[in-house]
Amino acid sequence: MSHVTVLTSGKREQTKIANRQAILVAAREVFAELGYEVATVRDIIRRTGLASGTFYNYFRSREEVFEALADDGAARFRPILRACWEASDTFDGYLRAAIQAYFDFLADEHETWQVRRPAGEKHPHMRIQTPEMERVFEEVREAFSKAIEHGGAPRVDADYLAAACIAIAREVGDRMLERRPVNTAAAADFVVKLILGGLPALPRLAP
Amino acid sequence: MSHVTVLTSGKREQTKIANRQAILVAAREVFAELGYEVATVRDIIRRTGLASGTFYNYFRSREEVFEALADDGAARFRPILRACWEASDTFDGYLRAAIQAYFDFLADEHETWQVRRPAGEKHPHMRIQTPEMERVFEEVREAFSKAIEHGGAPRVDADYLAAACIAIAREVGDRMLERRPVNTAAAADFVVKLILGGLPALPRLAP
DNA sequence: ACCAGAGAGTGACACGGCGTCATGTTCCTC
């Protein structure tokens, strides 16, 4: 019998991971099928086949599972965003790459999951405020701040600007998904031009 | 005894109106104090002193009361928006007036109600999709379309543009409310310049 | 003035979801 123990490969650990995953998968399906508002913790539990108490070993509430799913989305997008930053040498280039990447990501997630969204329903795609989503916001704001410092952009209110950019991307992104065919390039072009066009016109901060 | 009967002044009608109003007021308070997610229909009922069955004579669910409140907000804002349109003779003027009006409206509502919003919590301020909110969107889109027709703005995608403008106003508006002091003029200036600056750079549609 | 009936208010009730906890089971450590 070998004493070789791969890190976190005890049977205990594995079922723990498996259970958590099972709950997340079930929750994703349930939210997609019933809609977030209607779905209950019991619906999720039933689909996993676990006992009700087990659920509460992993999440405190339906809300918390939802956030975990949302956080997961943001966490998957963040490295992409980071890559855009590292691959770009100008502010314009970064912005264009980031927006395009976001729209592609959105379109991809959308068709992977086939979210039926009952009219203005909550869905865990970057819309809710989670720690990971907060980091995405920070990253965008930082990118803008750096661009300002290095003269790649005028001295404007980076906080408002980041908020505005994310808001535009979210909203136009949503509308993009409702058009047929889904055209991420056109949407990205629209958003990028709006932002880059508006940037020079923005009120300047005192230095 | 006079036979003069003011329209809809039967006792029946009056209590009906009063009850509906009582429920809305109670709901507003409960949502503000507990947050939308946590509040229950029972909380609202208890505050009104009515019987539980009565609530369901007026609204089908907690969600429906919430929408009524949200709709109310949009309904109060719409005439303001309309007035901005009628008072302006240029597209720029309309946009500036509308954004400024929205931010003033937002600041006013915010302090009237003293909404404590438990971190990313839903609140019935123009965020949720209601019939009245849909009409606001339509109105903005129409204003843009008309401006395009009359040559006051380039031939761009009015749908994306309206979505983008509303998104920016919402998001920057929210951040504005979190700064001290609340400066609606500065926020409006930011948003207006961003949009008007970006407008000429937007991709044109085929005529 | 009166009455019949419509329309609204009432709250007990059956149902089901919620989160907990005492108990059982499984794996890990020594």
Next chain:
DNA sequence: GAGGAACATGACGCCGTGTCACTCTCTGGT
């Protein structure tokens, strides 16, 4: 292999939900 820690289990008490049979009050017609 024994002891114990960690986790799974599901019955349970609690509470919110939406309904419905019943009551009461207002109204319109005679």
